[in-house]
Amino acid sequence: MTGLTRTALALAGCALVAVLPAHLAAQDSASPRQRVPLAEGWQFNLAGTDAAAAERPHDEDWEVVSVPHTWNRVGYYLSDPASHTNTAETVNKVQGVGWYYNSFAAPTRDGQGRAFLEFDAASRTAEVWLNGRLVGTNRNPFARFRIDVTDAVTFGGTNALYVKVDNTAPLTEGAQTADVLPMTGDFFVRGGLYRPVSLVLTKPVHFDLLDAGGPGVYATTLRADAASADIALTMRARNDSSRPQGVVVTATLLDAQGTQIASTRAERTLAAGELAEVPASLTVSNPRLWSGVADPYLHTLRFELRSAAGELLDSVDQSFGIRTMALDPERGFILNGAPYRLVGVGFHQDNEQTDWAMTPAQVEESIRIIREMGANSIRLTHYQHGQPVHDLADRYGLVLWDEIGLVTAWTNQRDQTETPAGIVANARQQVADMIAQNRNHASVAVWGIANEVDFGPGRPDFLGRPPEVVADPIPLLEELAGLVRSTDASRPVVLAHCCENRGMVDVPEVAETVDAVGANLYYGWYYGRPQDLGPHLDGLRAKRPGQPLSISEYGAGAADTLHTDNPLGGPIDMGGRTQPEEYASWFHEESWKQLEPRTYLWGTWLWNSFDFGTTVRREGDAQDINTKGLVSYDRSIRKDAYYFYRANWSDNPTVHINGRRYVDRAYQVTDVRVYSNASRTTLTVNGQVIGTLADCPHSVCVWPNVALREGENVVVASADFASGPVEDRVTWQLAASQVGSFRIDSGAILAANAEVRFGSDNFFVGGSAGNMDQTPRGRPPVPASIAGTSRRDIAATYRRGDFHYRLPLADGRYRVALTFVEPDKAVGERVFDVLANGTPVLSAYDVRARAGAVLTEQVETVEATVTGGVLDLHFRPVTGEAIVSAVEISALR
Structure with a gap:
């Protein structure tokens, strides 16, 4: 050197x-x-x-x-770069x-x-x-x-x-x-x-300062109730001097005011160079328990080493909460002997400003935002987090799931059939470090040893090319579980799996290696529908009725700059750009309907608290950011879904108008959706009371078909709480070109750009959305070539099936222009009628015959009369399915 x-x-x-x-x-x-x-x-x-x-x-x-310092800066938003910390020019993804x-x-x-x-x-x-x-x-x-x-x-x-x-x-x-x-x-x-x-x-x-980074002094509540508590102690005393030393080891429990409430002492003679492990115990009468967010009461455990003559040689203080925790397959999470429902979020240790080098103040800001939402638990993903978040969790009463960095893969070569000894040793080190450094924290409930090691051969490509042979993870998991149990038997061993019972091939069933599990399930995002979530969980429970079950991840991407008029209007792109904020709100509403009644779950953790940096994603309005966070990467924007949980999980008075960032509106009527935990909530638009709703289901209040006027529209939702009135106010704009007309981009959840403003698919009943473009996950779409159109992107999406468009319109005469493109059918294979308020306007219509070829635009213009304030356009199949790519309606003067 x-x-x-x-x-x-x-x-x-x-x-x-x-x-x-x-x-x-x-x-x-x-x-x-x-x-x-x-x-x-x-x-x-x-x-x-x-x-x-x-x-x-x-x-x-x-x-x-x-220091703290990292050279890496990962992830940036594409929209309005001047308002963000990171840009394409300032990110740094160098590894080395x-x-x-x-x-x-x-x-x-x-x-x-x-x-x-x-x-x-x-x-x-x-x-x-x-x-x-x-x-x-x-x-x-x-x-x-x-x-x-x-x-x-x-x-x-x-x-x-x-x-x-x-x-x-x-x-x-x-x-x-x-x-x-x-x-x-x-x-x-x-x-x-x-x-x-x-x-x-x-x-x-x-x-001892060399015990896997731990404090060298440890405490575990063995038993606790209102009458008394028993605490087991271990104190590791080290003599690094050259001669024997007689020492007195003491442990004193102090209340929050510094008053001693219990104490123990032991005498030892330490040989030169000796490390001695000194066990002890404390019994506390009438303890004040650490009771989660209701009363996160912390004592101080003061450990002292003194010489035989009384000289203070060393002292360590540890915050300590007296509590018991357990998991039950029927009653869920048990805190101090009573069921205590865990609702929480996943959390990564980065933000846009400082990346992994977050300051204690930035960590506290993050925890405060999480707590304000009403979460009472955090899953610290997917690795050991630092002391600030653990200290804050103790103080705020947040229950923690700690875990190591065993994620997805446990080999480093594509043809390995066994886990290399070096990786096994590293996993063991991560377990030992995690437990030693965090076992004194009252907030820590479980030790997690793995995340999603059960993909089998179905591992997504974006996580790296799957191995040629999938090594069996169970021997490694069993070894790690045994290490946890031998080190800290007071907490359950858990893991999060992704793929069991989902019809995937050769999925290793890893649940039986641990005491309790979490399921990472993305019904309604990567697969299925949110309504499938509950039945899947019921199936896992039935398979192992004696094992506590939780949901450790569920979520959806949300770009706060992308907006839809209807979250069901068309497909999202789970790995690409089409990820409007409103879809995530709908997703979380529907998912919570599945989770809320399933009280057997020992916890639910949504994914994720905050957008976070990752180099495998190009989605929404961001590059190298996972957009499933309820709050933006820089903590400046709380997405609408954040307030859904705040209204459902917390007692914080909440009245929040959804779609607030969708300022320039496409349609002159809209559903106004408000998250409110008030007993009664009132909506006014432009000073006019629209109505008052009481006890909205799951705190979701909806006023349908609210009319907007040209120009500025001031929307106010208000409610009275015991603490006083609360209101939320937004301003939406409606351009003159949107008044008196509807232009619908059928089958699109995000309206395509055209020479005139279209809205996304809306006002439909029935049918399903389709797209003529190829949309490979994580890669740009491959556009279809459509002839005869100057609005290719509008023509490329469609609604098909037997469906209606029901549009709120003033009585009168209207011009209706319908855009059709046949994706793939021959003449006679797709024939349908179009009816306007029951009157046929197109009969036995065959797009292929009319246009002369597939992938060729054909526009038909008809007239319709509206009476009763609604125009009902019915696309009724005769042979095959009806189809339409765009609907444009304007009043006839």
Whole structure:
């Protein structure tokens, strides 16, 4: 390492030295430990995939950064780029090696005191060099690790710290990360020191800092009720001095005011170099329990190490909630002996502003948004998250599902039939780290060991080419489940599966390897209908009636800049651009109807709380973003569906008008949809009261066929709550060209652009939508060539079957123009009538015969008379199915 040492010396003269503030150098009054945050003064150099540069740092071109830091910026919105942080020009998806350098001052050594470097995370792998010596490595991208650097640090002087991190994709040929989970997944593993770094100094006798990144002191509530609670303790005391030491180990439980309510002590003699595990217990009378969001009461557990003479050698405080948790196949999640329904969200650790290097304030903002929605639980996906979110969950009363990064794949070669030993070891490390670092948190309910490892040969292409031979995941899962049970038997082992009972071929049934499961189900998005969700869950329950069941993911993409007049007007593109916000709202309404009555579920977690970065998606109005979040990537926009759950899950007074971002309206009448948890909700438009609805089902209030006027329309929904009145107000615009006419792009959920404004398919009853274009998932559509039209995109979609269009119109005479295109039928195979209010206007109509060829536009113009305020256009089959590509209606003057 002479090259590294020379580089360190060369940079020492110009480096930014982290000057130690006096208040940080001073010993904390509560503990002899000293903690020196290493946040500033870092320099960074990205070698990336340059193999030569990755061997050692460069001598120049270093960027000054602060830690937490990641060089990656992933995902950007296509619309209005000036309003967003990320753009196509500013994203950085480089995977490879990055070097960090810091020159920091270490306090003067106190006797035989110890020094540890503490990294809350380094991705994916890390090599740590201090003063020219390799002092440690780490291969878990998501967990805290500590390195004893006592023999390498310069006490009372300046230290040169280098950290080499590598986030190369594991499947890259020759990658040093080949055995570091995850192998793949619908998220991007960033690189960097993306969580804090500190120097920690202790006395020679101290609590263990090398126990898988944990605090070295652990507590578990064995039993608790209103009368008493029993708490089991484990305290790991280490003697790093050169002689035996007599010590007194104490644990004291303090209430929120700092009053001692229970205590225990033990005496030990520690041999030189000995690590002793000291068990103990506490009994608490009349405990105040941690009761979720209703009362997330936290005590403090204070652990102290003292010498036989009474000198305080070390002290560690841990927030601790007294509670019991269990899962039941009939009653669901049980908190402190009573059913407690878990409703929550999945959560990734990124945002648009800082990506994975989120600040504690940004994490708290995210948790506050989640809690405001009414969620009482979070699934921390798909890897171990940091301490800030766990601390906040304890404080807010949010129940957590923790899990490791075993996602989709557990081999790194396409022909492997067994999991490589390196991946097994890495999975075991991730389990051990996760439990050690988070087991003291009251909020953590379950340990998750895998996500969607049951795709079998049906793994989606966008997650990487499926293996030639699918290795059996069950031996690995059984090993990990056994490791969890032997480490922390107080919490269930769980996993999330995707594919059982869905008719897929060769799907491994992994549920029996764990205590309880979650099902990732996307009925109504990737397959089926939302109405299929409940029966599928019932089937899984019937198959294993003794195993607790939850739904761990369900969701739909939603672009807040794309809007439809009717979410059922045409197909969405689950892997492409056609993802209007209104469809996701409908999806969540229908899905919750399936989930709400199934109280046997031990939890429901929708996907996802926030849009998040992933390099496998090009969908909605975004690039490299999964748009299933209820809130935008930058946290600035709460989509309509967010308020559906807020109205259903929370007591927060909620009145929210849907479609608020659909400002320029296509039609002069619209259904107004409001999410409200008020007993009575009133709608006014342009100052006129439309009506009041009471106790709307599932908090969804709908006023159909509300008329809009030309120009500005002010829509107000209001309600009275015990806390006072609440109203929501939006302004919609209707252009003069849309007044007195309807132009319907049949079969389209998003209206195509044309020389005049069309709306998406609406006002229909019956039939189904179709498209003449090919729409491969995740790739641009392949347009059909349609002859005889200047409006190809309008002509390409259609409605077919036996169906009606029922349009609210003033009485009078109207011109009706109907656009037809025959996709594939021969003459005589598709014949139908068109009736206007029961009167035939086209009889025995054959598009193929009339146009002379398939994929050729034919427009027919008829007249119709409206009486009674409705024009009913009936497309009635004679042979085959009726069809229409566009309906245009305008008044005859």
